Amino acid sequence: MSLLSGPPRVITVGAELLGEALDAQAVPRTAVAWRPPLPGTAGALTRVLLDPRRAAANERAVRRLTAARPHLAGVRRAAEALDLPPRTFLHAGPPITWDRASGPMRGALIGATLLEGWAADEREANDLLADGRIALEPCHHHRAVGPMAGVVSPSMWMFEVRDEEHGGAAYCSLNEGLGKVLRYGAYGPEVLDRLRWMDAVLGPALAAALRVSGPIDLGALIAQALQMGDELHNRNRAATSLLLRELAPALVEAAPGTAAEVLRFAGGNDHFFLNAAMAAAKAGTDAARDIPGSSLVVAMARNGTDFGVQVSGLGSQWFTGPAGVPDGLYLGAYGPADANPDIGDSTITETAGLGGFAMAAAPAIVRFVGGEVGDAVAATRSMYEITLAEHPAYQIPGLGFRGTPVGIDVTLVARTGVLPVVNTGIAGRVAGTGQVGAGLVSPPAEAFTKALAALTKRAAIQ
Structure with missing residues (x-):
């Protein structure tokens, strides 16, 4: 009967309509941020959560990811x-065939065919690719x-990143710079000339410099x-800037x-480090692969048509859904109609607790992807809901040096309905257009529900 003898204590869950009505009456309340699980996942969630291997497997997987020393x-x-x-x-994202490839992907493949001298012109390159x-x-x-x-x-040169903790290695191509570049599907003479210069000058110079300097600790940078x-x-x-400071003396020597x-080229491209960061992230997530029972996401990637994820306990199998068009800021007269669906392997940064998961550390990023500083902080905070840990080395000053959220768990995505936040460049739909903007994009929920269903089947046979 004490419930009726004192002032009410109100908890509101779900839709805000009731909460707003209570606020209007000055009734104190505690709001609970609850969301229903992703549609159709309740039964699968229960079976996966009851898998006796899961807790220990996830603990091991996320420990290996965060312990990596790239x-x-x-x-x-x-x-x-x-x-x-x-x-x-090789190409970004899950497997794709020529007939399903987007404009930027086709343009980049044609350009690579011309670069390697496997075709004399665009038409011949197109025929070689179309015929398989x-x-x-x-x-x-x-x-x-x-x-x-x-x-x-x-013929392309690759950053080689070694995980000094677990012994693995990961690779990423060198960054071409901005403007008309192969990665956005351009393959004109200026693009191929730059790639040939990278082959003849940039790659050999960087290789020689690293032989002099010795390995560079990317995790510390x-x-x-x-x-x-x-x-x-x-x-x-x-x-x-930090990487060039490490490399400059060895390059000169x-x-x-x-x-x-080389320094002029790299110094004129603020994204030069991105490719090294991607390889570092790949080295960490690969260390967490192939742990039976683990629901940890070890790869998110897009090919301009599909968005795919891979999960530690499910080997190299891809779970896909349609890639979405990012929502953000567009350059010049470009708009959403000019944008290609999401593309690239750079979501490996988010998979490793960086990128969209670390936006609270980079308030200036909102000038590039849109929104307000508070949105960047909110995006990072929301990612703690779907991750298993906070990175012990990658910390955010604005959150009291809290570690970045790391270790996306398929079950947490399904339970909360919260999807990973990805910030990304936007490629033009037509090959060779280049970058038309930048913004935020969410993966398709079905990629995670498919992975959850596969985890359920694996759990059932144990």
Whole structure:
């Protein structure tokens, strides 16, 4: 009877209509941020949560991810580093065929065919790709990642990142700079000339410099850059400066004839560090792979048509849904009608607790992707709801040096209905258009519900 003898204590859950009515009457209340689970997942959630392996498996997976110590160990040609099969290109995202490839992906593949000298002109390149005479495989299947279209051909140079804790390695192509570039589907003479210069000058100079300097601790640079206003996906200004400070003396010593040219190129591109950060993130998430019973997401990637995820306890299987068009700011006269659906492997940064998950560390990012500073902070805070840990090394000053949210759990995504936040560049739908904007995008929920269903089947046979 005490309920009726004192003032009411009100808890509101779900729709805010009742809460707002109570606020209007000055009734104190406690609001609970509750959301229903993703549609159709209740039964699967129960079975996966009851899997006796899950808690220990996830603890092990996230511990391996956060314990990784990525070091930039070298720069090597893809043909040497990745053991590519003959006549094979790598691309961003889950597997895709030429007939389903978007404009930027097709443009990048045509450009790579011309770069390798496998075709004399655009028409011949198109025919080779359409007929399947050039094989296409995801970067992720070769311990690699690629930004935007992410196309890797044998002659391209790759950052080689070694995980000093677990012994693994991951690779990412070198950043071409801004403007008309292969990763956005451009393949004109200026694009191919730049790639040839990267092959003849940039790659060899960086390789020589790293032989002089020795491995560079990327984890330490990332941790420092987060405290200098970067989030390591779409803002890499501080990290690029830190990397060039490490490389400059060795470049001058190892390649005196081209050092100034290389430093001028890298210093004029604030995203130069992004590709190294992607390889570092890939090295960490790969360390968490193949742990039976784990519901930890180890890859998120897009190919311009599909958005796919991979889960630690489910091997190399992809779970996909349609890639969405980012919501954000557009350059010049461009608008949503000019945008290609989301594309690129750079979501490996979010998978490792950076990028959209670390936006609270980079308030200036809102000038690039849209919104207010408070939106960036709110985005990071919401990611703690779907992750298993806080990164011990990657910390956010504005949140009291709280570690970035890391370790996306499929079950938490399903239970809360909260989808990972991704900030990204927006590629033009037409090959060669280049970047038309930047913004935020959410993965398709069905990629996670499909992964949850597969976890249910694995749990049932244990």
